[in-house]
Amino acid sequence: MTQQDLAEAIERENTQLESIERRTHISLLRRLASLRLTLWLIALLAIGTILALRQEGARTWPMVIPLGLLAVNLLSAIATNGVFRRQTALLVFHLSLVALLLLVAAGRLTYLKGHAGVTEGTNFEGVLAEVERGPWHNGKLSSVSFVNNGFTIEYAPGLQRGATRNDVAWRDATGRSQRSVIGDQEPLVIAGYRFYTTFNKGFAPTFRWQGADGTAVFGSVQLPPYPMHEYSQALEWTPPGSEVSVWVMLDIDEVLLDREEHSTFRLPEKYKLVVRVGNERHEMRSGDTLSLNDGTLRFEGLRSWMGYRVFYDWTLPWLLAACAVAVISMGCHFWQKFAAKPWDA
Amino acid sequence: MEQELQLLWAAIVTYVLAGITAVIGVVLGKRPERSVLTLMFAGLALQAASIGLRWERLGHGPFITMFEILNSNVWSLMVAYTVAYWRIPRIRASAAIVMPLMFIMLGWLMVTHPGEGHYPPTYNTPWLYIHIGLGKVFLGAVLVAVGLSCVIILRHFGFGIRRLGQLPPSPQLDELAFRCMAIGLIFHTLMLIAGAIWAQDAWGRYWDWDPLETWAFITWLTVAFTIHARLAFRISPPVHAAMILTVFVTAFLTFFGVPFVSMTPHQGAV
Numbered sequence A: 001m002t003q004q005d006l007a008e009a010i011e012r013e014n015t016q017l018e019s020i021e022r023r024t025h026i027s028l029l030r031r032l033a034s035l036r037l038t039l040w041l042i043a044l045l046a047i048g049t050i051l052a053l054r055q056e057g058a059r060t061w062p063m064v065i066p067l068g069l070l071a072v073n074l075l076s077a078i079a080t081n082g083v084f085r086r087q088t089a090l091l092v093f094h095l096s097l098v099a100l101l102l103l104v105a106a107g108r109l110t111y112l113k114g115h116a117g118v119t120e121g122t123n124f125e126g127v128l129a130e131v132e133r134g135p136w137h138n139g140k141l142s143s144v145s146f147v148n149n150g151f152t153i154e155y156a157p158g159l160q161r162g163a164t165r166n167d168v169a170w171r172d173a174t175g176r177s178q179r180s181v182i183g184d185q186e187p188l189v190i191a192g193y194r195f196y197t198t199f200n201k202g203f204a205p206t207f208r209w210q211g212a213d214g215t216a217v218f219g220s221v222q223l224p225p226y227p228m229h230e231y232s233q234a235l236e237w238t239p240p241g242s243e244v245s246v247w248v249m250l251d252i253d254e255v256l257l258d259r260e261e262h263s264t265f266r267l268p269e270k271y272k273l274v275v276r277v278g279n280e281r282h283e284m285r286s287g288d289t290l291s292l293n294d295g296t297l298r299f300e301g302l303r304s305w306m307g308y309r310v311f312y313d314w315t316l317p318w319l320l321a322a323c324a325v326a327v328i329s330m331g332c333h334f335w336q337k338f339a340a341k342p343w344d345a
Numbered sequence B: 001m002e003q004e005l006q007l008l009w010a011a012i013v014t015y016v017l018a019g020i021t022a023v024i025g026v027v028l029g030k031r032p033e034r035s036v037l038t039l040m041f042a043g044l045a046l047q048a049a050s051i052g053l054r055w056e057r058l059g060h061g062p063f064i065t066m067f068e069i070l071n072s073n074v075w076s077l078m079v080a081y082t083v084a085y086w087r088i089p090r091i092r093a094s095a096a097i098v099m100p101l102m103f104i105m106l107g108w109l110m111v112t113h114p115g116e117g118h119y120p121p122t123y124n125t126p127w128l129y130i131h132i133g134l135g136k137v138f139l140g141a142v143l144v145a146v147g148l149s150c151v152i153i154l155r156h157f158g159f160g161i162r163r164l165g166q167l168p169p170s171p172q173l174d175e176l177a178f179r180c181m182a183i184g185l186i187f188h189t190l191m192l193i194a195g196a197i198w199a200q201d202a203w204g205r206y207w208d209w210d211p212l213e214t215w216a217f218i219t220w221l222t223v224a225f226t227i228h229a230r231l232a233f234r235i236s237p238p239v240h241a242a243m244i245l246t247v248f249v250t251a252f253l254t255f256f257g258v259p260f261v262s263m264t265p266h267q268g269a270v
């Protein structure tokens, strides 16, 4: 055997090995693409979904694992199964399922969900009471601001809450001031953050606090939601800039929402505002002041406050587009399939 | 209220007559199809009048209480089956199975309390009608598939081979049932999408694991499973029929069980 023969033999051997390797890759891909595997994985996803429904703590992995495996299964099928090359609509449908999956994943990584209460006539300044966010959330909530100009809510007999109309104002991206009425089905959307009115709303006694150094700040106590917590309209509060904790209670002396008639949410006119500092109890009227250790508290009057649900998810329009593509392509696929042959042929 | 209930009773009696006529027709090997169809249309008209009067009186559609939801679904299921009965003459004998199935729902409807419920503000949107309408088409399509599946299963186990022999052979019924499921899948998908859009508008989230939406998703998965099982294993008509019945049971429990068992149904009611 000459040197050249030897080299050729080795070359041949290598090519053979490579093709075996390629074939094993393909057969692995074929196996991953199996439709029977799809069935197992759909069943696994159903089990994961039930787990997620049952336990709030089990909403990540029981969904992520079957969905991830389904994506692998589906992509392998798309790569190897000739059905998808012959039937474009079927291919588009399954691709839109992959797109949906990727979008939901992206949404979960970047979303934000929270709550904020804003007193009438004041600004939302980017601060949330409760927040939950994806690890990669990078929106600019701190630069989002709007004014709550007050709301109206009607009640039908039996305290059945009707429509909510909340007047809000803000500056848009170009700096122009905007005004709108939101509520029920209509959120306020600023920089991708969506603000939804909720049934959490109530009364907010508003104060002016003048510290010992002479600077004055306004602040309000958002008492528990009304009428849900009608009988516990009290809260512990520390005025902004002060160290002293005060206890504020609103004692309403009139029927605000009549259970028998149609009524509208409104501020009480007959009420007592009780403020307790340590063991001292004071009843305050609008304009009254109260001296504390480190400054003076002046009661400015009652206002309302609205609790907003805040939601950020940039994938929303894309999800909708992917859903539209999925339904249309599925419809086309079945249409073509069924039009080709009558059922009783 | 009196008149509404009288009309509803009249509708129920008419449906029952249609069902009995269909059953007797199959048992005696006769084809009283015109009478059955006329009775079905008459029942639909009477029930529509009853629902319409109540709608007028309460100022909102039949979407709130169990009575209203059952009532409107009996109507929409009957519409779906009547259309199938009317347009696909070859499957008319399946009425002898579908109508007795409907009797169960009618019986349930008769024992539910027809009182009124609270109409929440989040229902003031066209999405209510779109979402619910799409769900009704889904359930109607599945009902037709269920009728055909029952025929396949009965004949497979040797029941009524002669009586149900006037229906097409099982492979054809199987194909038609599959087509109904395909239509059902499209409308179920649309229902989920419409529900998600509505939930995003009304509550600020398109998905929140509430029991009803989660079970609707599981129902969707059972349809996907059935379709792929049929492709993967080339399963026989009786097995496919059994899977269709499973989908129907899941869908039925989702529509009529979950909202009334769970403490936190669709949060719309708050």
Ligand code: HEM
Pocket (backbone or CB within 6 Å): A033, A034, A035, A038, A070, A071, A073, A074, A075, A077, A081, A083, A090, A094, A097, A330, A333, A337, B185, B223, B224, B227, B228, B231
């Ligand atoms: C994730 C893994 C999935 C894989 C690997 C997969 C694979 C396939 C394949 C290979 C086909 C064509 C079979 C044939 O015609 O011989 C098919 C059909 C189909 N798949 Fe999927 N699929 C997956 C998920 C889904 C899901 C989640 C749905 C949702 C409902 C779905 C809906 C359909 C429909 C409607 C058809 C058409 C059935 C027909 O024409 O009879 N698929 N799938």
